[in-house]
Amino acid sequence: MNKTFSKLSTLVLGTALATSFATAGSGELEKIMKKRGLSENDIIRAAKTYLPTGGRDEFVVFSSGGQSGQMMVYSVPSMKILKYIAVFTPEPWQGYGFDEDSLKVLRQGNIRGREINWGDTHHPALSEVDGKYDGKWLVINDKANPRIGVIDLEDFETKQIVVNPVFKSAHGGAFFTQNSDYIIEACQYAAPFDNNYHPIEEYKETYRGGVTMWKFDNKEGRIHPEKSFTLELPPYMQDLSDAGKGASDGWGFTNSFNTEMYTGGIEVGMPPFEAGCSRFDTDFLHVYNWEKLAKLAKDDKNVKVVNGMRIIPMSVAVANNALFLIPEPKSPHGVDVSPDGEYIVVCGKLDTHASVYKWSKIKALIDAKAYAGKDPYGIPILDMKKSLHGQVELGLGPLHNQFSNVKGEMYTSLYVDSQIVKWNYLELKVLDKENVHYNVGHLCGMEGKSADPQGKYIISLNKLAIDRFQNVGPLHPQNHQLIDISGKTMDLLYDMPIPLGEPHQAVAIRASKLHPHVRYKMGTNTKTGKPHIGKTLAGQERIERDGNKVAVYATMVRSHINPERITVNKGDIVTMYITNLERAEDETHGFTVDNFDIHASLEPGETTELKFTADIEGVFPYYCTEFCSALHLEMMGYLMVKDPNKKYTSAQKLKMKSMSPEELKAEYDKTVAVNAATDEVIQSVVKFLKDNGYEKHPVIVDLVTDALDQYGQIKEQKAKSDEAVKAGDLEKAILFENMIWQYMVKTADVGIRAKDALVRLVATKQSTSAQRGEKAFGEGGCSGCHVIGKVSSGPDLTGVLQRHENAEKWVNNFIMNPEKMYKDPYVAGMINYFNLKMPNQHMTQEEITDIIEYFKWVEENANLF
Ligand code: RUQ
Ligand code: CUA
Numbered sequence: 001m002n003k004t005f006s007k008l009s010t011l012v013l014g015t016a017l018a019t020s021f022a023t024a025g026s027g028e029l030e031k032i033m034k035k036r037g038l039s040e041n042d043i044i045r046a047a048k049t050y051l052p053t054g055g056r057d058e059f060v061v062f063s064s065g066g067q068s069g070q071m072m073v074y075s076v077p078s079m080k081i082l083k084y085i086a087v088f089t090p091e092p093w094q095g096y097g098f099d100e101d102s103l104k105v106l107r108q109g110n111i112r113g114r115e116i117n118w119g120d121t122h123h124p125a126l127s128e129v130d131g132k133y134d135g136k137w138l139v140i141n142d143k144a145n146p147r148i149g150v151i152d153l154e155d156f157e158t159k160q161i162v163v164n165p166v167f168k169s170a171h172g173g174a175f176f177t178q179n180s181d182y183i184i185e186a187c188q189y190a191a192p193f194d195n196n197y198h199p200i201e202e203y204k205e206t207y208r209g210g211v212t213m214w215k216f217d218n219k220e221g222r223i224h225p226e227k228s229f230t231l232e233l234p235p236y237m238q239d240l241s242d243a244g245k246g247a248s249d250g251w252g253f254t255n256s257f258n259t260e261m262y263t264g265g266i267e268v269g270m271p272p273f274e275a276g277c278s279r280f281d282t283d284f285l286h287v288y289n290w291e292k293l294a295k296l297a298k299d300d301k302n303v304k305v306v307n308g309m310r311i312i313p314m315s316v317a318v319a320n321n322a323l324f325l326i327p328e329p330k331s332p333h334g335v336d337v338s339p340d341g342e343y344i345v346v347c348g349k350l351d352t353h354a355s356v357y358k359w360s361k362i363k364a365l366i367d368a369k370a371y372a373g374k375d376p377y378g379i380p381i382l383d384m385k386k387s388l389h390g391q392v393e394l395g396l397g398p399l400h401n402q403f404s405n406v407k408g409e410m411y412t413s414l415y416v417d418s419q420i421v422k423w424n425y426l427e428l429k430v431l432d433k434e435n436v437h438y439n440v441g442h443l444c445g446m447e448g449k450s451a452d453p454q455g456k457y458i459i460s461l462n463k464l465a466i467d468r469f470q471n472v473g474p475l476h477p478q479n480h481q482l483i484d485i486s487g488k489t490m491d492l493l494y495d496m497p498i499p500l501g502e503p504h505q506a507v508a509i510r511a512s513k514l515h516p517h518v519r520y521k522m523g524t525n526t527k528t529g530k531p532h533i534g535k536t537l538a539g540q541e542r543i544e545r546d547g548n549k550v551a552v553y554a555t556m557v558r559s560h561i562n563p564e565r566i567t568v569n570k571g572d573i574v575t576m577y578i579t580n581l582e583r584a585e586d587e588t589h590g591f592t593v594d595n596f597d598i599h600a601s602l603e604p605g606e607t608t609e610l611k612f613t614a615d616i617e618g619v620f621p622y623y624c625t626e627f628c629s630a631l632h633l634e635m636m637g638y639l640m641v642k643d644p645n646k647k648y649t650s651a652q653k654l655k656m657k658s659m660s661p662e663e664l665k666a667e668y669d670k671t672v673a674v675n676a677a678t679d680e681v682i683q684s685v686v687k688f689l690k691d692n693g694y695e696k697h698p699v700i701v702d703l704v705t706d707a708l709d710q711y712g713q714i715k716e717q718k719a720k721s722d723e724a725v726k727a728g729d730l731e732k733a734i735l736f737e738n739m740i741w742q743y744m745v746k747t748a749d750v751g752i753r754a755k756d757a758l759v760r761l762v763a764t765k766q767s768t769s770a771q772r773g774e775k776a777f778g779e780g781g782c783s784g785c786h787v788i789g790k791v792s793s794g795p796d797l798t799g800v801l802q803r804h805e806n807a808e809k810w811v812n813n814f815i816m817n818p819e820k821m822y823k824d825p826y827v828a829g830m831i832n833y834f835n836l837k838m839p840n841q842h843m844t845q846e847e848i849t850d851i852i853e854y855f856k857w858v859e860e861n862a863n864l865f
Contacts, residue, residue, distance in 0.1 A: 029043070045491070045493045045494065048077060048484060048493055049077045049078055049079065049482065049493050049494045050078065051075075051077075051078035051080065055078075056075075056511060057075035057076055057077060057078050057080070057511060058075075058076065058077070058456075058510065058511060059075065059076040059077075059446050059454075059456075059457070059508045059509065059510060059511060060073060060074075060075050060076075060082070060508065060509055060510075060511045060514060061073070061074050061075065061076055061444060061459065061506050061507070061508045062085075062124045062126070062138055062506060062507050062508075062509075063124070063444075063461070063480070063498075063503045063505075063506035064121040064122055064123065064124055064140060064503050064504045064505055064506065065084065065121055065500045065501070065503060066120065066121060066122075066478075066500070066501045066502035066503050066504060067118065067119075067120050067121075067501065067502060068084075068089060068118075068121075068500045068501070069086075069087055069088035069089030069117075069118045069119035069120070069121060069142070070084045070085060070086050070087055070088075070089055070091060070121070070500065071084065071085040071087055071121065071124060071138075071140060071151070072084055072085075072498065072500060072503065073085065073156065074480075074496070075511065076446070076457055076459070076482065076508060077457060077482060077493065077494070079480070079482055079494055079496040081496075081498075083156060084500065085151055085156055085157070085158065086102075086158060087119060087121065087140060087142075087149040087151065087158045087161075088106075088109060088116070088117075088118060088119025088121065088142050088145075088147065088149060088161070089117060089118050089119060090106065090117060092599050093601060094157075094601050095590070095599050095600040095601040095602075095608065096158070097117075098597070098598055098599040098600065098610075099598065099599070099600040099608045099609060099610050100575075100608070100609035100610060100611050101525055101526070101527045101528075101532075101608055101609055102158075102527060104527065105158055105159065105160065105161060105527050106161070108160065108161040108162070108163075109142075109145070109147050109149075109161040109163060110163070111145055111147075111163055112195065116145045116147075118144075119142035119144065119145060119147065119149075120142055120143045120144040120145075121140050121141065121142055121143075121149075121504070122140075122141055122142075122143050122171060122504040122505060123140065123141055123172075123173060123174055123175070123240075123504065123505045124138060124139070124140045124174070124505060124506065124507050125138070125139050125140070125173075125174045125175055125176050125183070125507060126138055126176070126450075126507050126509055127139075127176055127180040127216075127218055127221075128176045128177075128178055128179065128180050128450065128451075129179055129180065129218075130178060130179065130451060131178040131245040131246065131249075131339070131341075131450055131451025131452070132447075132450050132451050132452045133447055133450050133509045133510075133513060134180075134218075134513070135153055135509060135513035135514045135515065136152075136153055136154075136218065136221065137150060137151065137152065137153060137180070137216075137218070137221045138150075138151040138153055138507075139151070139174040139176070139183055139216075140174060141170055141171070141173040141174045141185055142170070143169055143170060143171045143188060144169065145163075146163065146164035146167040146168065146169055146170035146185070146187075147161055147162060147163050147164065147170075148161070148162050148164075148173065148174050148183060148185060148214060148223060149161050150162075150221060150222065150223060152221055152529075153514055153516060154515070154516055154517055155516060155517065155520075155526060155603075156516060157526060157527070159221065159222070159527060159528075159529075160221075160222055160223060162214065162223045162225055164185060164212055164230075164309075165306070165307035165308055165309045166193040166194075166210065166212075166230055166306050166307055166309045166311065167185075167187045167191070167193075167210065167212065167230075168187075168189065168191035169187065169188045169189045169191070170185050170186065170187055170188060170212075171186065171187075171188035171238075171239060171240070172184065172185065172186025172187070172188065172211070172238055172239055172240045172241035172254050173185030173186060173212075173241065174214075175241050175242055175243050176216070176243065177243040177244075177245075177249070177252075177290070178243060178244075178245040178246070178249050178341075178451070179218070180216050180218040181215070181216065181218075182213040182214060182215060182216060182228075182243075182290060182294070183213075183214040183216050183223065184211060184212075184213060184214075184241045184242075184243055184252055184254070184290075185211070185212045185214060185241075186209075186210070186211045186212075186238040186239070186240070186241045186254045187208075187209045187210045187211070187212075187233070187238050188237060188238065188239065189237060190203070190207040190208055190209045190235030190236070190237055190258075191207055191208075192206050192207055192208065193208055193210075193232075193306045193307070193309075193311065194306055194307065195307065200263050200265075203235060203261060203263050204235065204261055204376070207235040208232055208233065208234070208235055209233040209234060209235050209236055209237065209238045209256070210230045210231055210232050210233045210238070210311075211230065211231045211233060211238065211241065211252065211254055211286070211288065212228060212229070212230040212231075212309070213228060213229055213230070213231070213252075213290050213293070213294065214228045215227035215228045225308075225309075228309070228310070229293065229294065229297035229303065229309070229310040229311070229312060230309050230310070230311045230312070231288055231290075231293055231311075231312050231314075231317055231323070232311055232312060232313050232314050232317075233254075233286060233314065234259075234261075234314070234375065234376070234377045234379070235258075235261055236256035236257075236258055236259045236261070236283065236284060236286075237256055237257050237258035237277070238254045238255070238256050238286065239254070239255050239256060239257055239332070239333060239335075240254070240255060240333060240334050240335050241253060241254040241255075241335065242335050242336055242337045242344070242449075243290075243337070244337055244341050244359070245337055245339075245340075245341040245451055246339075246340045246341030246342070246451060247340060247341040247342045247359050247360070248337060248341040248342070248344070248359045248363075249291075249341060250289060250290065250291035250292075251287060251288065251289055251290065251291075252286075252287075252288050252290045253285060253286070253287055253335050253337065253344055254285070254286040254288075254335070255283065255284070255285045255286070255328055255332045255333075255335045255346060256283045256284050256285075256286065257277060257278075257283055257330075257331040257332065257333075257349075258277035258283070259280060259282075259283045259284050259375075260276055260277050260278075260279050260280055262276030262277045262279070263276075264276065277331070278330055278331050278350055280330060281329075281330055282327035282328060282329060282330055282384065283327070283328055283329075283330055283331060283332060284325040284326065284327060284328065284375070284381075285325065285326045285327075285328045285332075285335065285344075285346060285357070286323070286324075286325060287323070287324045287325070287326060287362060287366075287382075288317065288322055288323045288324070289321070289322040289323075292320060292321075292322045293312055293317060293320075293322050296312060296316065296317075296320055296322070297310050297312055302316050303316075314377050314378070314379060315378065318378055318379055318380065321366070321369075323379055323380075324362075324366060324379065324380050324381070324382055325375055325379050325380070325381045325382070326357065326362065326381070326382045326383075326384055326387050327381070327384040328346045328348070328355060328384070329346070329348035329350075329351035329353060329355055330348060330350050330351060331348060331349050331350045331351075332346050332347060332348040332349065332351070333347055333348070333349045333398075333399045333400065334346070334347045334398075334399055334400035334401055334442075336400070336401040336402075336403075336449065338403060338410075338425065339403050339450070339451045339452065339453055340451070341359060341451075342358065342359050342360065343356050343357065343358060343359065343389060343425055343426075344356075344357040344358075344359065344362075345357075345401050345410065345412075345425060347394075347398035347399055347400065347401065347412060348398065349397055349398075349399060349415065351398075352393050352394060352395060352396055352398070353391045353392060353393055353394065353398070354391065354392050354394050354398055354401070354412060354423075354425070355388060355391050356388065356389040356390055356391065356392070356425050356428065357387050357388055357389065358387070358388070358389040361386060361387050361388075361389070362382060362387045365382045365383065365386060365387060366382070370382075370383070370386075372384075389425075389426075389428075390428045391428070392423060392425075392428045392429065392430065393430075394412055394414060394421050394423060394430065395414040395416075395417040395419060395421055395433070396414060396415075396416035396417045397414055397415035397416030397417060398412050398413070398414055398415075398421075399412070399413045399414075399415050399440070399441060399442070400412065400413050400441065400442045400443055400505075401413075401443075402443050402444065402445030402448035402449060402453070402458060403445060403448050403449065403453040404445060404448065404453050404455040404485060405453050405454055405455035405456075406455065407426070408424045408425060408426035408427060409422065409423075409424060409431070410422075410423060410424075410425050411423075411443055411445060411448075411458050411485070412443075413440040413441065413442065413443045413460065414433075414440065415439055415440060415441065415463070416439075417433075418435060418436055418437065418438045418439055418440060418462075419433045419434060419435055419436060419440070420433070420434045420436055420440065420443060420458060420460055420483060420490060421433050422434075422485070422489075422490060432488075432489045432490055433490075434483055434489075434490035434491075434492060435492075436460040436462055436481050436483075436492070437462060437464075437465065437466065437467075437468050437479060437481065437495070438462055438463070438464040438465070438466055438479075439462060439463040439464045440460045440461065440462050440463070441461050441462070441463050441504060442461045442504055442505040442506065443458050443459060443460050443461060444458065444459040444461065444505070444506040444507065444508055445457070445458050445508065446508045446510070447508060447509060447510065448508070449507070454510060455485060455486065456484075456485065456486055457482055457483060457484060457485060457508075458482075458483045458485050458490070459480055459481065459482055459483070459506060459508070460480070460481040460483060461478075461480055461503055461504070461505070461506060462478065462479040462480070462481060463478075463502065464476070464479075465477055465478060465479040465497065468495055468497070469495075469497045477497035477498055477499050477501075478497070478498040478499075478500070478501045478502060478503055479495055479496070479497060479498070480495075480496045480498055480503070480506075481494065481495050481496070482494040482496070518585045518586070518604070519582075519583060519585065519603070519604040519605045520603060520604065520605030520606050521605055522535070522537070522579070522581070522605045523535025523536070523537070523579055523605070523607045524605055524606055524607065525607060525608075526603070526606050526608075532577065532579075532607035532608070532609070533577075533609075534551075534553060534575075534577020534578075534579070534607055534609055535577075535579055535607045536553040536554065536555050536577060536578075536579045536607070537555070537579070537581070538555060538557070538562075538581055540553060540555075541553055541554055541555055541562040541563055543563060543566060548569070548571060548572050548573060549572070549573050549575070550566075550568050550572050550573070550574045550575070551575045551576075551577070552566055552574065552575070552576045552577065553577050554576055554577065554578045554579070555578070555579050555580075555581050556578060556579070556580050556581065556582075556589040556591065556602060556624060556635070557580070557581040557582055558582070558587065558628055558629040558631065558635075558710075558746055559624075559628065559629045559630075559631030559632060559634055559635045559742065560634075560635055561591070561622070561623075561624065561635055561636065561637050563637065564636075564637035564638070565637060565638050565640070566622075566637070566638070566639045566640070567639075567640045567641075567642065568614045568639070568640070568641055568642070569614070569641070569642055569643075569644045570614060570615065570616070570617050570641050570642065570643045570644065571613070571614065571615060571644075572613070572614045572641075573611070573612075573613050573614075574611070574612055574613070574614050574639075575609060575610070575611045576591075576609070576610040576611070577607060577608075577609050578591055578600060578602060578607065578608055578610065579602075579606070579607040580602035580603065580604055580605065580606050580607075582604040582605070583604055583605070583705070583706065583709055584604060584706040584709065584750070585604070585702065585706075586604075587604050587628060588601060588602060588603050588604070588626050588628070589602050589624045589625075589626050589628055589635070590602070590624055590625030590626040591608075591610070591622065591623075591624060591625065592622060592623065592625055593610075593612065593620050593621075593622040593639050594620045594621050594622065594623075595616070595618075595620055596612045596620065597612075598610045598611075598612055599625065601626070614639070614641045616641065617641050617642065617643045617646075618640075618641055619638060619639075619640050619641075620638070620639040620640075620641065621636055621637070621638055621639075622636065622637050622638070622639055623635060623636035623637075624636070629746060629749075630745065630749075631742060659731075661730075664730040664731060664734070665730060667730075667734055668725075668730050668733055668734050668737065671734055671737040671738060671741070672737055674741060675737060675740050675741050675744060678741065678744045678745070678748065679744060681748060682711070682744060682747055682748055682751060685748070685751040685752060685754075685755050686751070688755055688758075689704060689751070689754060689755060689758060692758055692762050692864070693762070694754065694758055697757075697758065697761055699757065700754050700757055700758050700761070703750050703751075703753055703754035703757065704750075704751070704754050706750045707746075707747045707748075707750035707751045707754060708747070710743050710746040710747040710750065711743065711744075711747040713743050714740050714743050714744070717736050717739045717740045717743065718736075718740060720736045721733045721736035721737050721740065724736060759861075759864045759865075762864065763857075763860075763861040763864055764857065764860050764861060766854075766857050767853055767857070769849070769850050769853040769854075770850070770853040770854045770856065770857040771854075772847075772850040772853075773847075773849075773850035773851040773852070773853045773854030773855075773857075774854045774857075776843065776847040776850055776851055776854075777851050777854055780841050780843055780847065780851075781841050782841065782851070785836065785838075788858055788865050789865030793834060793836060794834060794836065794838070795830060795834070797855060797858065798858055798859070798862050798865055799859065799862065800855055801852075801855055801856065801859055802859075804826075808852055811852055811855070812848050812849075812852060814827070814838065815841070815843055815848045815851065816843070816845075816848060817840065818837070818838040818839065818840050819840060822837060
């Protein structure tokens with residue numbers, strides 16, 4: 001029997017379930033549990049994670065997407081995936097890497113002039129103020145091609161990529177310092193800083209590790225490489241890092257796993273790398289004063305510049321008392337600083353212990369210059385025992401740590417044991433263990449690495465999923481498992497397969513701290529945040545030609561692209577600037593020209609540049625790729641590429657019968673009449689909205705604004721239609737009248753949505769019984785013939801409880817046994833009128849009672865229907 005169950009007394013559980021059965025009305029829950037083989041525990045876990053439609057979760061998680069070079073966004077506790085953020089890899093849906101503006105960001109990641117189109121993302125980090133997340137910026141490292149990507153949390157888009165010009169790989173990043181002044185990025189596999197060949201035999205002399213401190217501007221959200229610097233370190237293979245905070249602010253911590261400086265050589269008969277680099281019992285935790293180093297780096301005499309990067313040599317750092325080493329258990333992985341900055345916890349992959357270092361002890365040793373020795377590069381070593389608060393045996397393969405809101409409580413992943421262990425780093429004792437599936441790497445707490453951890457959940461980011469999911473072939477999904485940590489012991493709630501791997505680390509933030517916007521200022525280049533050079537407003541659409549360069553200034557708005565025909569010569573270089581003129585939320589248009597490998601996603605207000613060479617002759621449709629309205633398929637145009645060296649003979653034109661003037665007039669009149677009728681519907685909706693005070697509800701105001709936006713376009717079209725009538729071109733006038741109808745439909749579409757939403761806001765609250773009644777009314781088939789507020793294939797039921805004496809009883813009996821009442825004069829009359837008999841829908845008595853409650857609610861709100 002598992003833990004949740006034992007936690008709850010049978011009595012409590014019994015009562016809880018009894019109540020839920022009672023409200024479910026008919027033992028529904030019990031039936032489902034039986035049918036699906038669910039235990040009470042399953043139901044409790046489901047209830048803890050289920051998010052009803054339209055609901056919002058408490059936390060948002062940003063997870064690395066590993067080798068996909070992307071990031072994932074999902075929310076907790078429901079574990080719903082919300083977005084993939086393209087960072088180092090092209091992503092066609094978002095147009096990332098397929099339009100010029102995002103391509104510029106992607107190409108900032110070129111290394112030595114060459115395109116890199118993927119990344120191995122490991123560690124995301126959220127910007128901090130006083131060690132707490134401020135919800136503004138997100139950064140992530142690429143281990144394979146040492147780079148950092150910067151994402152703006154106003155729109156969840158990548159804005160900047162910086163390349164580390166001296167490292168050849170980088171794992172121990174990204175980590176913000178407590179006020180986001182710097183981002184730490186540590187090297188992993190040591191290599192020469194320059195770009196030249198150096199024989200491996202000179203590993204100790206010419207190969208180097210290091211830590212780059214990227215200068216970050218938290219207002220602007222950009223890294224400034226020219227104000228950044230790198231601390232040279234021995235080739236010890238630096239691994240993870242963390243920035244000090246609170247007590248240890250101003251300092252950085254980075255561990256390592258090859259202080260042996262072994263370089264392998266299987267092919268020449270040497271033992272493999274893994275054997276040689278884990279020979280010593282201890283490796284080194286690097287402790288450095290980045291605040292002091294940052295000041296030193298400003299002076300040219302303290303740095304040497306390699307590939308444009310300012311590098312502080314180890315000797316300078318040592319001479320200025322800014323760099324120290326402390327032995328740590330062999331081949332460690334994670335290093336994590338406690339919320340108050342006083343404890344630094346190191347976990348050794350090959351050691352069963354976690355080592356808890358105490359900052360005040362380390363600081364005292366540094367201040368007293370009490371060194372236990374020096375490493376071969378002259379870096380002072382502090383005594384391990386004297387720096388330690390203590391060690392705890394956690395289990396096999398401890399890797400990473402997260403903190404909770406309870407003082408002293410922390411959580412560590414055990415890779416080999418496939419467990420999460422909960423323990424107390426102050427009292428140095430283990431509190432609980434939970435099995436995970438399988439081989440957990442990182443774990444993610446809610447703001448669990450900030451100065452203000454929120455507790456509640458831990459997510460286990462497992463490396464293997466093995467038997468957890470439907471087999472989809474040898475490459476399995478990754479498994480993120482949600483664990484409830486609010487109780488005394490942990491409880492595994494949920495498995496989420498992730499088809500994007502391998503996610504290393506994830507960071508979670510309280511959702512209320514995020515404030516993304518839903519539209520851009522009209523004509524924004526979203527990658528710079530500034531007005532786009534190709535910004536085009538309605539009426540400014542044009543095609544400009546300069547030699548073989550063709551610039552198209554285009555707009556997109558439901559449901560047309562302007563222009564709709566573009567003719568160019570083969571070999572022309574075509575640049576398209578497209579602006580999405582929409583203001584309405586979620587009205588994204590996509591754009592592509594068939595066969596040209598370009599694609600843009602244009603969010604409301606966005607302008608994007610697309611560029612291609614029209615190097616093949618032919619006719620190429622272009623279209624909107626996002627199903628944006630009922631007329632989405634019609635949102636298209638033609639690119640026609642002519643070969644200037646070819647002679648084209650024109651095709652013989654078919655003789656088609658055209659409409660007579662009378663027929664045209666009739667069609668015109670009909671179109672105008674349809675528009676007038678549609679307008680009447682719109683006006684009635686407008687009246688309803690006004691009568692019911694829609695302006696008091698911001699959500700509705702937004703919808704109404706969108707609707708009027710569409711309606712406002714009609715005037716111009718009407719003028720054009722009238723002009724065409726005057727000029728005697730009825731054919732054209734009909735087309736403009738059709739356009740008017742399109743705008744009306746779009747207006748009505750949003751208007752009716754607004755009306756429905758308003759009804760729910762202004763109507764009296766439904767009792768639970770009435771709610772169930774409405775559901776039963778829909779599911780029981782009543783709504784097939786009866787529409788509230790309208791006569792349809794059956795009578796309107798608004799007022800049904802007024803129509804009969806003893807009406808509730810009458811309605812009740814009629815639903816229960818309609819056949820018995822077919823002879824009743826009123827019923828007979830209805831049967832005659834509708835030519836339909838009310839069928840027996842075999843409702844239960846409870847359902848009927850609920851439906852009558854629903855009718856009462858309808859009656860109370862009769863004016864709204
Ligand atoms: S890693 S599973 Cu952070 Cu790249 Cu440890
Ligand atoms: Cu715009 Cu489809």
